[in-house]
Amino acid sequence: MPQILLPAMSPTMEEGTLAKWLVAVGDVVKPGDVIAEIETDKATMELEADDGGTVVALMVAAGAEGVKVGTPIITIAGEDEAVPAAQPTRASTSLGMSEVIHAPLQPAQIAHAEPVEARPAITTPETATGPTRRQTVREALRDAMAEEMRADATVFVMGEEVAEYQGAYKVTQGLLDEFGDKRVIDTPITEYGFAGLGTGAAMGGLKPIVEFMTFNFAMQAIDHIINSAAKTLYMSGGQMRCPIVFRGPNGAAARVGAQHSQNYGPWYASVPGLIVIAPYDAADAKGLLKAAIRSPDPVVFLENELLYGQSFDVPEAEHVVPIGKARICRAGSHVTLVSYSIGVGVALQAAATLAAEGIEAEVIDLRTLRPLDKATVLASLKKTNRLVVVEEGWPTCSIASEIIAICMEDGFDDLDAPVLRVTNVDVPLPYAANLEKAALVKADDVVTAARRVCYR
Amino acid sequence: MTNLARSTGRKAATPPAVPNWPRPDEPQRFVATREQLIDMYRQMVLIRRFEERAGQLYGMGQIGGFCHLYIGQEAVVVGMQAELVRGDSIITGYRDHGHMLACGIDAGAVMAELTGRAAGISHGKGGSMHMFSVEHGFYGGHGIVAAQVPLGAGLGFAHKYKGDGHIAVTYFGDGAANQGQVYEAFNMAELWKLPVIFIIENNQYAMGTSVNRASSEDQLYRRGESFRVPGMQVDGMDVLAVRGAAKTAVDWVRAGNGPVLMEMKTYRYRGHSMSDPAKYRSREEVQAMREKSDPIEGLKKTILDGGFAEEADLKAIDRAVRDEVAAAADFALEAPEPALSELYTDVLLGTY
Numbered sequence: 139m140p141q142i143l144l145p146a147m148s149p150t151m152e153e154g155t156l157a158k159w160l161v162a163v164g165d166v167v168k169p170g171d172v173i174a175e176i177e178t179d180k181a182t183m184e185l186e187a188d189d190g191g192t193v194v195a196l197m198v199a200a201g202a203e204g205v206k207v208g209t210p211i212i213t214i215a216g217e218d219e220a221v222p223a224a225q226p227t228r229a230s231t232s233l234g235m236s237e238v239i240h241a242p243l244q245p246a247q248i249a250h251a252e253p254v255e256a257r258p259a260i261t262t263p264e265t266a267t268g269p270t271r272r273q274t275v276r277e278a279l280r281d282a283m284a285e286e287m288r289a290d291a292t293v294f295v296m297g298e299e300v301a302e303y304q305g306a307y308k309v310t311q312g313l314l315d316e317f318g319d320k321r322v323i324d325t326p327i328t329e330y331g332f333a334g335l336g337t338g339a340a341m342g343g344l345k346p347i348v349e350f351m352t353f354n355f356a357m358q359a360i361d362h363i364i365n366s367a368a369k370t371l372y373m374s375g376g377q378m379r380c381p382i383v384f385r386g387p388n389g390a391a392a393r394v395g396a397q398h399s400q401n402y403g404p405w406y407a408s409v410p411g412l413i414v415i416a417p418y419d420a421a422d423a424k425g426l427l428k429a430a431i432r433s434p435d436p437v438v439f440l441e442n443e444l445l446y447g448q449s450f451d452v453p454e455a456e457h458v459v460p461i462g463k464a465r466i467c468r469a470g471s472h473v474t475l476v477s478y479s480i481g482v483g484v485a486l487q488a489a490a491t492l493a494a495e496g497i498e499a500e501v502i503d504l505r506t507l508r509p510l511d512k513a514t515v516l517a518s519l520k521k522t523n524r525l526v527v528v529e530e531g532w533p534t535c536s537i538a539s540e541i542i543a544i545c546m547e548d549g550f551d552d553l554d555a556p557v558l559r560v561t562n563v564d565v566p567l568p569y570a571a572n573l574e575k576a577a578l579v580k581a582d583d584v585v586t587a588a589r590r591v592c593y594r
Numbered sequence: 595m596t597n598l599a600r601s602t603g604r605k606a607a608t609p610p611a612v613p614n615w616p617r618p619d620e621p622q623r624f625v626a627t628r629e630q631l632i633d634m635y636r637q638m639v640l641i642r643r644f645e646e647r648a649g650q651l652y653g654m655g656q657i658g659g660f661c662h663l664y665i666g667q668e669a670v671v672v673g674m675q676a677e678l679v680r681g682d683s684i685i686t687g688y689r690d691h692g693h694m695l696a697c698g699i700d701a702g703a704v705m706a707e708l709t710g711r712a713a714g715i716s717h718g719k720g721g722s723m724h725m726f727s728v729e730h731g732f733y734g735g736h737g738i739v740a741a742q743v744p745l746g747a748g749l750g751f752a753h754k755y756k757g758d759g760h761i762a763v764t765y766f767g768d769g770a771a772n773q774g775q776v777y778e779a780f781n782m783a784e785l786w787k788l789p790v791i792f793i794i795e796n797n798q799y800a801m802g803t804s805v806n807r808a809s810s811e812d813q814l815y816r817r818g819e820s821f822r823v824p825g826m827q828v829d830g831m832d833v834l835a836v837r838g839a840a841k842t843a844v845d846w847v848r849a850g851n852g853p854v855l856m857e858m859k860t861y862r863y864r865g866h867s868m869s870d871p872a873k874y875r876s877r878e879e880v881q882a883m884r885e886k887s888d889p890i891e892g893l894k895k896t897i898l899d900g901g902f903a904e905e906a907d908l909k910a911i912d913r914a915v916r917d918e919v920a921a922a923a924d925f926a927l928e929a930p931e932p933a934l935s936e937l938y939t940d941v942l943l944g945t946y
Contacts, residue, residue: 328778336748342749343752373719373735376939434944
């Protein structure tokens with residue numbers, strides 16, 4: 139009996155919500171009929187039937203959340219098949235199907251048949267005390283914007299699909315409803331133009347949040363970020379402010395290839411006049427985005443698509459994280475692992491492996507790439523005398539290069555081993571699943587590097 | 595009074611098929627009072643003398659880097675500024691000295707910026723191309739060709755967002771008019787009915803490339819039509835024509851009708867920058883323009899022929915302006931350079 143499995147409807151979708159069934163048991167469907175609405179991590183999508191037949195069973199109840207990709211959700215008997223007696227809807231079923239029918243997928247979605255490596259959600263120490271609640275990074279970012287927009291009428295958000303579509307990655311979900319189209323503004327696809335327009339609005343006294351659908355597209359706008367936003371205060375002798383936040387996902391996503399997978403952290407971090415932030419967990423995402431919006435300076439706020447759906451504990455109370463302060467996510471005495479953004483998850487994973495071998499790694503999340511918190515890095519180096527930098531990005535002229543230079547210049551006497559960098563491979567990111575996996579930074583490589591600097 | 599190629603505005607050009615969306619009326623040449631005439635004359639002479647002096651200081655090695663003079667184009671900014679009010683925003687490219695003077699910014703502070711002194715309006719950290727005065731609504735002074743166009747649209751966005759009734763004016767050249775971001779800005783400005791006046795100061799040469807060699811549509815006032823931004827072509831060598839058009843454009847934009855594009859047909863007498871030998875045009879061409887179309891001489895004739903003032907009155911203005919510019923130059927040469935500690939200030943406002 140042909141079953142339809144919950145399809146991955148975006149490159150990073152791992153689970154979804156079965157928002158609504160549009161068919162009932164016993165209904166006859168034609169090919170192309172919409173049978174259900176599925177809420178993904180990005181949007182609500184309609185699921186269509188590939189082949190016609192009679193609905194025999196709905197295996198997942200409407201409203202069910204967290205349905206994993208690949209879970210059978212409906213059974214449709216083909217026109218030639220005997221239709222058994224109707225079965226009640228149930229939450230799950232065995233996988234002993236005779237035939238599997240995948241719902242129609244776009245090519246990019248098919249690419250995600252194998253889900254991205256699930257990164258464990260790690261509860262990090264040193265988060266603020268007090269009551270917390272579990273939130274995704276996506277929700278935390280949204281809340282940060284909403285809270286700051288409530289507090290300051292000059293804050294507005296603009297970008298492609300931020301309003302009516304509710305955000306290409308759903309980060310701005312609900313903002314249009316609350317704040318209206320004056321403050322949540324859909325732009326044409328015109329990155330250079332709207333980055334410039336936003337920068338001009340900041341010069342004119344507003345506090346824009348400019349969303350790039352991804353930072354790859356901000357290459358079109360980088361002139362305004364650097365030449366117009368970052369340099370104005372200096373060139374005007376301190377007269378002209380430019381309080382603006384450029385935000386959006388940065389770095390590799392999942393199987394989207396070279397032009398959509400790049401970490402711009404090192405690019406922006408090299409520019410005086412910019413603040414560059416790249417948070418890892420949801421609490422930092424919220425606290426740092428709030429700080430970024432309040433900052434009187436231009437901020438490049440680098441998010442990560444693969445982290446959007448991950449959940450962490452976020453303080454319920456007002457939560458603003460200071461810019462320019464790194465965080466020790468895990469204390470250790472044998473080796474220091476320095477990272478930021480999604481690399482922190484890789485470092486924490488490596489630290490867990492190393493702990494089993496008796497190597498206690500200290501993991502530092504830089505959180506802000508400019509200004510860089512040298513003091514926290516050097517203090518940890520003084521303690522462990524060994525350091526590895528973990529970066530989801532290219533090795534050359536990277537944040538890793540910068541950390542190594544800092545360790546050489548200011549921590550030379552504390553070094554018992556050369557500082558190593560574990561990064562992506564120095565090639566454009568390939569598409570093929572095996573090549574992509576080989577190109578991206580991996581916890582195993584971090585473990586190997588840590589052993590090397592510990593001479594183990 | 596001018597013989598610029600196609601300078602007589604829309605009457606001379608083949609009339610475009612007028613689209614059926616609303617547009618401002620045909621501008622009328624401004625009818626000025628004596629005070630208005632004298633004031634515009636004084637401002638244009640101030641810009642002319644200031645720029646001549648800047649050119650001399652550049653030649654003496656007192657001004658470094660790039661220095662783009664506005665000589666010949668004075669009528670454009672003077673005619674435009676006369677129709678703006680305090681609180682409106684203006685922004686331009688790197689040929690910005692004249693705009694600053696027309697905004698009422700102190701000539702000494704501008705000249706001291708050119709000489710790289712602490713008393714310069716950017717404390718010596720900006721230079722000729724990067725000057726700002728938020729107090730005077732002057733938002734630069736931008737060195738990247740056409741960057742000021744979306745920035746200016748953003749200033750207009752801020753006015754609309756705040757609902758303060760003010761408008762933004764963004765000046766750019768015929769060279770900048772070929773940058774893609776100009777059209778991104780036109781699109782958003784019209785889409786969102788932003789209170790912005792886009793002004794193309796068409797001085798006929800983008801550095802050394804004439805408009806005809808660089809622009810498939812060389813009637814630049816039409817460049818906004820596919821975005822439904824109404825365009826008008828103005829004799830930019832006639833300050834009264836500019837002011838009349840400015841009035842029409844300002845009224846239209848301030849009323850909430852969205853942006854307007856003005857093409858000002860003008861001419862720069864000097865090279866693109868001080869280091870430009872200007873081999874791409876003949877001496878005769880420049881000379882003919884100076885003799886037949888000079889904006890200051892033109893206004894002077896209007897004033898004298900109309901009996902608004904005597905030759906002696908204008909000479910007195912000329913003298914006063916010369917003294918003002920001489921004082922500005924002296925100030926700029928005597929003022930100290932910025933303290934070395936200034937190197938590290940104004941990078942960020944916040945403390946992190």
